[in-house]
Amino acid sequence: MIARLAEFWDMIWPGMGNGLVITLQLSFGSLMIGLFIGFPVALARVYGPKWLQNLATAYVDILRGTPLLVQLFVIYYGLADPSLNLLLTYIGLPDKFLTLPPFTAAYIALGFNSSAYQAEYFRGAIQAISQGQMIAARALGMTRLQSIQTIIMPQALRLALAPWSNEAAYMVKYTSIVYIIAVPDLFAEARRIISAHYNQMLMLPFVGLIYLIMVLIITWIMSKVEKRFEIPGLEVEAHRA
Amino acid sequence: MAEPIVRINDLHKTYGDLEVLKGVSMEVQTGEVLVIIGPSGTGKSTLLRCINLLTRPDKGQIWVDGDEVTAPETDINKIRTKVGMVFQDFNLFAHMNSLNNVMVGPVKVKKMPKEEARELAMYELERVGLADKADAYPGQLSGGQKQRVAIARALAMSPKVMLFDEPTSALDPELIGEVLEVMKELAREHMTMIVVTHEMGFAKEVSNRIIFMEKGYIVEEGPPRQLFYNPQNLRTKEFLGKITELYGEAES
Numbered sequence: 001m002i003a004r005l006a007e008f009w010d011m012i013w014p015g016m017g018n019g020l021v022i023t024l025q026l027s028f029g030s031l032m033i034g035l036f037i038g039f040p041v042a043l044a045r046v047y048g049p050k051w052l053q054n055l056a057t058a059y060v061d062i063l064r065g066t067p068l069l070v071q072l073f074v075i076y077y078g079l080a081d082p083s084l085n086l087l088l089t090y091i092g093l094p095d096k097f098l099t100l101p102p103f104t105a106a107y108i109a110l111g112f113n114s115s116a117y118q119a120e121y122f123r124g125a126i127q128a129i130s131q132g133q134m135i136a137a138r139a140l141g142m143t144r145l146q147s148i149q150t151i152i153m154p155q156a157l158r159l160a161l162a163p164w165s166n167e168a169a170y171m172v173k174y175t176s177i178v179y180i181i182a183v184p185d186l187f188a189e190a191r192r193i194i195s196a197h198y199n200q201m202l203m204l205p206f207v208g209l210i211y212l213i214m215v216l217i218i219t220w221i222m223s224k225v226e227k228r229f230e231i232p233g234l235e236v237e238a239h240r241a
Numbered sequence: 242m243a244e245p246i247v248r249i250n251d252l253h254k255t256y257g258d259l260e261v262l263k264g265v266s267m268e269v270q271t272g273e274v275l276v277i278i279g280p281s282g283t284g285k286s287t288l289l290r291c292i293n294l295l296t297r298p299d300k301g302q303i304w305v306d307g308d309e310v311t312a313p314e315t316d317i318n319k320i321r322t323k324v325g326m327v328f329q330d331f332n333l334f335a336h337m338n339s340l341n342n343v344m345v346g347p348v349k350v351k352k353m354p355k356e357e358a359r360e361l362a363m364y365e366l367e368r369v370g371l372a373d374k375a376d377a378y379p380g381q382l383s384g385g386q387k388q389r390v391a392i393a394r395a396l397a398m399s400p401k402v403m404l405f406d407e408p409t410s411a412l413d414p415e416l417i418g419e420v421l422e423v424m425k426e427l428a429r430e431h432m433t434m435i436v437v438t439h440e441m442g443f444a445k446e447v448s449n450r451i452i453f454m455e456k457g458y459i460v461e462e463g464p465p466r467q468l469f470y471n472p473q474n475l476r477t478k479e480f481l482g483k484i485t486e487l488y489g490e491a492e493s
Contacts, residue, residue, distance in 0.1 A: 132328065132330060133332060133334060133335065135295060135328070136328065136332035139326040140321065140345070140394070140395075141319065141321040142346075142349055143318055146349055146350075150349055151334050151345075155336045158336065231336050231378055231380070232378045232381050233335065233378055233380010
């Protein structure tokens, strides 16, 4: 028994460990890219001038309406296309200017894709806040910006926590598609081991289990965060609008 | 007569095809309690919301404390600090406890130091009888308590005039009394108040003057005694008859 375990350990270590680290980095990095793009996109969609609202809507619709895999391919293979590269050098840009290393392509594809979903979560949360909150703030003499900062955002961000937690859990699983552009993430490592040992009946459930554990941990952490920022009656109040 | 605190001249407002205000003019003196009554959908709330420009009128002028609210160069945020407003559905800030609800105006708008604002907020909460609920969030308060915190929030800005937009209409009957009591106390302290309400008892007992509005016009105005016991206009009479049926005879 011990011998079998030791054998198993030798097989997965350190490959799966490195893969796990990469998966976690990718998940966290893409979530943050998604947050830093998605939140402003949501603001643009709700509070921006008409043209900016339309632009933000188009951005969200395109990224949510096309498969993540297609987006990943466009960014990795599409931008490396020889004729595109020729065109780029022709207009004076460096050779392979848009040809991205796999990691960069993965961060961009996952991060931008997530930003569209996160933008929608934030937009939904902002719009769930009753109009009366803004009216009451303005009636006190607050400017529009003050009202948004002091009254709307603290409530909207709390409401956005629950859908955002889902996004965090999804992201960990979505990162597994990057094996296809040769990023050595957890799933790519599992596949490498499978092709060397022909043991997919063991490795596939095993790698699935690791994803499951990660998702459970994230869900647990986020539920703690939600609890920490909970305010009695806020959810009811906001959704009644 | 002294300069009126609020003066409105020929106010018009149209929503789509619906003309809600068809030329309303009125004045309110400092210390006066003015009650506006009338069937729903006749522009009472719109009129109130025009005074602090939450709704912008299509035509006409409004002056508050000598400043023309409707002039394009007016800093409306500054005017709004002089005009307290209480809403039908309270609109307390859902993520703040009572104390912060009352503090946030002075702190954010008047840049009052936090300690000073906290003291002021406690004083105002005391005034509406809710000092013990300073830490409670709106979700933990009854409707009547919410509305009293909302009144304290408006008072903390030391307004020159208070607008009440059907302040008791969203309340369970047994909670109306506590809110009216706070409003009566304000009237006794000579706060200038413009109140849209269906509470005829309050109108009769507390107001100096009642305006009856219908279909975008002021139909009749006068002291409560005149409107209740000797209305000049047939519509006023009919309306007061109906409302008495609905809400019971006003105690006086």
